[in-house]
Amino acid sequence: MDNHITEAREIPKSPLYVVATDNFMSNWGHARGCDNVLIFTADCATTAYRLEFKLNSRNEMRRVRINMSKPRIKPHWYAQLFTPETHPAWYE
Numbered sequence: 876m877d878n879h880i881t882e883a884r885e886i887p888k889s890p891l892y893v894v895a896t897d898n899f900m901s902n903w904g905h906a907r908g909c910d911n912v913l914i915f916t917a918d919c920a921t922t923a924y925r926l927e928f929k930l931n932s933r934n935e936m937r938r939v940r941i942n943m944s945k946p947r948i949k950p951h952w953y954a955q956l957f958t959p960e961t962h963p964a965w966y967e
Contacts (some may be wrong), residue, residue, distance in 0.1 A: 906953035
C-alpha cells in the first residue's frame with residue numbers, strides 16, 4: 876500500500892495528529908534526499924499519547940510531536956500517512 880502524500884489536503888480531518896521523522900528510512904529509497912516523515916491521525920488524546928509513546932520507544936524515530944492542526948507538508952519531506960484503517964497495528 877502506498878501511503879505517500881504530497882499535500883496537506885490529502886490528510887483527513889482529525890482532532891489530533893502525531894508526527895515523527897524516521898531517521899532510518901530518511902535519505903534513501905523513495906525518500907532519497909528527504910526526511911521520511913510519518914503522520915498519524917488520532918481521534919482523541921489517549922490515542923495520540925499512545926502513538927507518541929510507541930514512536931518515542933523506537934530508536935529510529937526523531938522529533939515526535941503531537942499537533943492540533945494538520946501538519947504542513949514541507950518540500951524536503953517524504954510524507955507518509957497512517958490511519959487506524961490503513962495501519963491498525965500502530966493503533967493497538
